[in-house]
Amino acid sequence: RADPLVLGIETSCDETGIGIVRGTTLLSNTIASSMDEHARYGGVVPEIAARAHLDELVPAINAAVAEAGIRLSDLDAIAVTCGPGLSGALMVGVGAAKALAVALDKPIYAVNHLVGHVGADLLQGELRHGDTNTGDTAPLEYPTIALLVSGGHTSLLLVRDLVSDVELLGETIDDAAGEAFDKVARLLSLPYPGGPQIDRVALGGNPKAIRFPRGLSQPKDMAVHRYDFSFSGLKTSVARFVEQRQDAGEPVPIGDVAASFREAVVDILLTKALAACADYGVPRLLLGGGVIANKRLREVATQRTDAAGIVLRIPPLSLCTDNGAMIAALGAQLIMAGHEPSTLQFGADSTLPV
Ligand code: KG4
Ligand code: ZN
Numbered sequence: 001r002a003d004p005l006v007l008g009i010e011t012s013c014d015e016t017g018i019g020i021v022r023g024t025t026l027l028s029n030t031i032a033s034s035m036d037e038h039a040r041y042g043g044v045v046p047e048i049a050a051r052a053h054l055d056e057l058v059p060a061i062n063a064a065v066a067e068a069g070i071r072l073s074d075l076d077a078i079a080v081t082c083g084p085g086l087s088g089a090l091m092v093g094v095g096a097a098k099a100l101a102v103a104l105d106k107p108i109y110a111v112n113h114l115v116g117h118v119g120a121d122l123l124q125g126e127l128r129h130g131d132t133n134t135g136d137t138a139p140l141e142y143p144t145i146a147l148l149v150s151g152g153h154t155s156l157l158l159v160r161d162l163v164s165d166v167e168l169l170g171e172t173i174d175d176a177a178g179e180a181f182d183k184v185a186r187l188l189s190l191p192y193p194g195g196p197q198i199d200r201v202a203l204g205g206n207p208k209a210i211r212f213p214r215g216l217s218q219p220k221d222m223a224v225h226r227y228d229f230s231f232s233g234l235k236t237s238v239a240r241f242v243e244q245r246q247d248a249g250e251p252v253p254i255g256d257v258a259a260s261f262r263e264a265v266v267d268i269l270l271t272k273a274l275a276a277c278a279d280y281g282v283p284r285l286l287l288g289g290g291v292i293a294n295k296r297l298r299e300v301a302t303q304r305t306d307a308a309g310i311v312l313r314i315p316p317l318s319l320c321t322d323n324g325a326m327i328a329a330l331g332a333q334l335i336m337a338g339h340e341p342s343t344l345q346f347g348a349d350s351t352l353p354v
Contacts, residue, residue: 004076004335007064007100008328009057011093012085012113013152014038014049016056018064019325021332024139026125027068029318029325032056039192043182044151050088057096064324075106077341079331082110083352085152090348098344107341109331113322114354115166117148117288118159119333120319120326128316140313143282145169147273149297150289150322151178151193154269156227156276157354159286162330163337168354169276170227173216177265178291180231184238184261188254198258199295205255207263207296212237214268226279227272234264266297270304277310286313292320 003023010017016032034052038044065072080097083090094110101108121140146157154172159165175183178195185194190201215230216222238261245252277285285305291297292314305312319326 001076001335004332005070005074006077006079006328006331006335007061007072007075008324008326008331009078009080009093009097010113010116010322010324010327011053011057011089012081012083013089013322014044014052015322016053016060017322017324017327018057018060019323019328020064020068020070021123021325021328023332023336024122024124024329026123026127026325027070028064029127029323030060030064030067031318031321031323032060035193042186042192043179044086046086046088049086050092053089053092057092072100072104075104077107077109077331077335079109079111079327079334081113081116081327082346083113083349085113085350087348087350090350094346094348102344108344109334109339110342110346111327111330111334112352112354114148114153114155114157115162116326116330118146118157118162118166118286119330120288120315120323121286121313122162122329122333123315123319123325128319140286141284143280144284144286144313145273145276145280145282146286146288147269148289149177149269149287149291151182152176153289154229156273158276158280158282163333163339166354170225170229170272172229172231173225174230174232175235177229177231177269178289180235180265181291183235184258187239187242188252188257195291195294198262201254202259202262202296203255205253205257205259207259209253209256210241210260212260212264214264214271217268217271227276229268229272231265231268234261262294262296266294266300269297270301274304274308274310277308283309284311284313288315288320290321293317
């Protein structure tokens with residue numbers, strides 16, 4: 001059916017996201033984050049995230065419905081993230097979505113969080129604030145390579161069709177990219193979340209000052225892990241550098257460390273993403289996830305895709321970080337493609353594959 005009205009629920013990590021779309025038109029995107037509660041632990045604490053979802057879900061649904069100017073009874077369907085993510089956090093969203101679907105007698109679509117990130121790029125409308133350098137809201141074309149980088153995931157996807165053919169080419173074998181930013185920030189005594197802090201102090205640093213290792217980039221690694229990522233060696237290398245300076249009683253050049261670390265992460269991410277574009281002959285690259293806020297990542301992505309003749313797509317940041325609108329958008333795509341709804345038997349799957 002054309003342009004279904006869908007409410008999406010996203011609770012896979014620390015964002016309680018409720019979005020409402022009509023087809024590909026964004027009507028509301030309400031986000032409550034428990035980030036502040038995790039800050040003093042230096043990372044997301046699963047039980048705190050789950051409890052926060054429980055507190056925030058109903059107010060977020062009410063706010064989203066008010067913003068969209070609809071009634072819950074107008075909805076054609078509910079879509080919900082059923083994985084991957086934190087189990088307890090997912091369960092809160094899945095439970096709420098099922099209850100809503102039963103109470104309203106509406107169909108429910110259980111969707112994959114990572115595929116949802118790709119769906120974010122479909123959204124149009126006034127609420128799609130802050131278009132980035134792509135400046136284009138033309139429909140997403142297939143096939144496309146998608147690089148998703150956040151505190152919870154670092155994945156490279158080949159998307160031939162959003163609702164029927166998404167292939168995971170590679171992912172991190174240890175830390176997620178955002179997690180690496182958070183851990184390195186901690187090493188430099190900077191607060192959580194680390195990404196924006198690293199960006200801030202890197203301003204005064206030289207990205208070429210220290211040559212940190214690029215994980216899984218040597219020919220022998222590329223043979224097995226061509227599209228996989230590894231950031232733990234990089235983090236250890238930064239830790240060793242900092243320790244050596246401290247042991248020697250020398251000041252740690254924080255700006256240089258941050259800029260050089262960031263340069264290494266950006267280089268790893270884009271080298272692998274562009275290798276996938278070249279290998280599969282796909283001239284399109286879509287970026288998603290909270291790490292996309294990184295200025296240097298966006299800058300180098302623009303330079304390298306321009307040089308390679310690749311169309312770069314970056315949704316506005318409010319749709320790159322975890323949100324319910326992208327989940328609603330994917331649900332709407334499933335409906336428009338004629339997919340059957342999920343039965344109410346599905347659960348939360350923390351390791352759900354794409
Ligand atoms: O997508 P997101 O908001 O939440 C989840 O991970 O679920 O991403 C948060 C992550 C954190 O690890 C944070 O440090 C990182 O994205 N991040 C950044 C920047 N802003 C946020 N990383 C690098 N540079 C940034 N400017
Ligand atoms: Zn995410």
